[in-house]
Amino acid sequence: xxFDPTATEPDPHPPARSAGRAVRIGIGGPVGSGxxxxxxxxxxxxxxxxxxxxxxxxIYTTEDADFLRAAGVLAPDRIExxxxxxxxxxxxxxxxxxxLDAVELLEQRFPGLDLVIIxxxxxxxxxxxxRGLVDSQVFVVDVAGGDKVPRKGGPGxxxxxxxxxxxxxxxxxxxxxxxxxxxxxxxxxxxxxxxSQSLVRTPDAPEVTDWVLAQLA
Amino acid sequence: xxxxxxxxxxxxxxxxxRFPGGGHVHSGGVEEAAARGLxxxxxxxxxxxxxxxxxxxxxxxVFAAASAHAAAAGATAxxxxxxxxxxxxxxxxxxxxxxxxxxxxxxxxxGRRAWPSAVLEGLLAAVPRPHHPVxxxxxxxxxxxxxxxxxxxxxxxxxxxxxxxxVRLLGLDPFGANAAVAALDxxxxxxxxxxxxxxxxxxxxxxxxxxxxxxxxAEAHDRRHREEVRLFAS
Ligand SMILES: Nc1nc2c(ncn2[C@@H]2O[C@H](COP(=O)(O)OP(=O)(O)OP(=O)(O)O)[C@@H](O)[C@H]2O)c(=O)[nH]1
Ligand SMILES: [Mg+2]
Numbered sequence: 001x002x003f004d005p006t007a008t009e010p011d012p013h014p015p016a017r018s019a020g021r022a023v024r025i026g027i028g029g030p031v032g033s034g035x036x037x038x039x040x041x042x043x044x045x046x047x048x049x050x051x052x053x054x055x056x057x058x059i060y061t062t063e064d065a066d067f068l069r070a071a072g073v074l075a076p077d078r079i080e081x082x083x084x085x086x087x088x089x090x091x092x093x094x095x096x097x098x099x100l101d102a103v104e105l106l107e108q109r110f111p112g113l114d115l116v117i118i119x120x121x122x123x124x125x126x127x128x129x130x131r132g133l134v135d136s137q138v139f140v141v142d143v144a145g146g147d148k149v150p151r152k153g154g155p156g157x158x159x160x161x162x163x164x165x166x167x168x169x170x171x172x173x174x175x176x177x178x179x180x181x182x183x184x185x186x187x188x189x190x191x192x193x194x195x196s197q198s199l200v201r202t203p204d205a206p207e208v209t210d211w212v213l214a215q216l217a
Numbered sequence: 218x219x220x221x222x223x224x225x226x227x228x229x230x231x232x233x234x235r236f237p238g239g240g241h242v243h244s245g246g247v248e249e250a251a252a253r254g255l256x257x258x259x260x261x262x263x264x265x266x267x268x269x270x271x272x273x274x275x276x277x278x279v280f281a282a283a284s285a286h287a288a289a290a291g292a293t294a295x296x297x298x299x300x301x302x303x304x305x306x307x308x309x310x311x312x313x314x315x316x317x318x319x320x321x322x323x324x325x326x327x328g329r330r331a332w333p334s335a336v337l338e339g340l341l342a343a344v345p346r347p348h349h350p351v352x353x354x355x356x357x358x359x360x361x362x363x364x365x366x367x368x369x370x371x372x373x374x375x376x377x378x379x380x381x382x383x384v385r386l387l388g389l390d391p392f393g394a395n396a397a398v399a400a401l402d403x404x405x406x407x408x409x410x411x412x413x414x415x416x417x418x419x420x421x422x423x424x425x426x427x428x429x430x431x432x433x434x435a436e437a438h439d440r441r442h443r444e445e446v447r448l449f450a451s
Contacts, residue, residue: 082242083448084448085244085382085385086385086386086449091242094235095237095241097238097327098239098323100326101319101322
């Protein structure tokens with residue numbers, strides 16, 4: 001217990017407003033689909049080119065933030081973890097306060113930030129980001145979850161600005177039909193884009209990187 | 218004034234768990250208490266909530282009521298600073314001060330859109346990141362409510378959030394947790410009465426209910442969060 005009255009607390013003053021704010025991209029999807037791996041790939045691909053930072057929303061501890069720090073893809077102080085009170089979907093959708101605080105803290109720490117990537121905690125197919133928190137969002141599902149996932153739909157699959165079907169290298173092992181997955185995804189999403197990828201085969205996620213760059217243009 | 222039978226609508230909205238002010242990530246000490254086996258079921262929860270209401274809850278209610286009173290009386294920048302500092306002085310745990318200011322900031326962000334007012338801007342010009350109860354008082358006053366509305370809000374939030382956290386952390390029967398909050402009716406009225414009666418006092422003379430147990434839980438939560446799983450911010 002710290003009873004020292006002179007102990008320092010966070011700066012109570014609001015951050016200086018920078019001219020433009022960073023573009024905010026949310027990355028959501030079920031547990032283990034490859035969200036953190038994708039964030040790491042984007043940091044590797046874009047870290048040298050862009051002024052970027054990451055917010056993670058783990059259900060448990062700071063697992064994702066620790067992984068990213070250990071991976072060395074981004075300076076540790078460019079990664080913030082928020083706690084979600086057992087409700088990861090609430091923190092990205094219904095009450096985005098903790099995430100906005102983290103984003104604003106990073107914007108204050110790194111003036112002129114170009115991009116903030118927010119990884120949601122692994123959740124169900126209905127968990128999407130509020131438009132009050134992100135400018136656009138990626139929903140990541142994986143082949144190992146079964147080829148039925150795109151056809152089940154839900155707001156993540158049907159409305160995300162980009163759907164990523166990840167781990168296509170595992171299709172044979174789990175008996176998933178990639179043609180069916182892609183066709184279902186396009187049928188559910190109309191004109192919205194779908195990218196199928198494997199981070200084992202293409203660790204730098206080139207197609208998603210290009211999509212992210214297009215969001216910043 | 219937007220009131221029905223004396224209760225301002227702003228009170229209902231601020232006290233609603235759906236109010237998007239960031240309250241859902243704070244357990245008010247329940248997570249640490251649960252981790253230590255101090256709260257394990259409905260019976261412990263009822264006692265925890267009663268104690269919390271009469272200490273941290275009453276302190277918050279007193280400052281929310283004083284803030285609403287100050288707002289209606291056209292508080293100066295100096296008065297706002299004094300009020301906020303006096304609440305600092307009554308909150309010995311740095312972790313609790315941080316949690317209160319974080320929730321104050323969340324309430325400001327959501328409240329500015331819902332109830333923009335000169336009163337709120339006056340407070341923020343004097344104190345950029347006020348404590349949660351001080352913000353509640355200014356929001357309530359800005360929307361036409363009075364000190365008792367603000368006190369009701371602060372007192373209720375002091376137990377409703379922790380009760381919900383207990384359901385999420387311990388898998389308690391939600392009907393039981395809800396009933397435990399409802400059972401505090403008389404105590405909450407008493408807290409509101411105390412707070413309303415004190416609302417016009419000078420900040421330095423406001424009552425100072427304390428709860429060393431909650432202070433210790435808050436500090437322990439903050440410390441342990443660095444070592445093991447903590448799902449709530451406080
Ligand atoms: N085979 C294969 N494994 C992958 C691929 N992408 C990610 N993985 C692995 O899948 C596991 C889960 O990946 P994460 O990136 O942690 O998944 P996540 O969605 O962030 O998980 P949560 O945050 O827990 O919801 C890890 O072991 C990754 O190495 C891929 O394309 N192919
Ligand atoms: Mg992850």
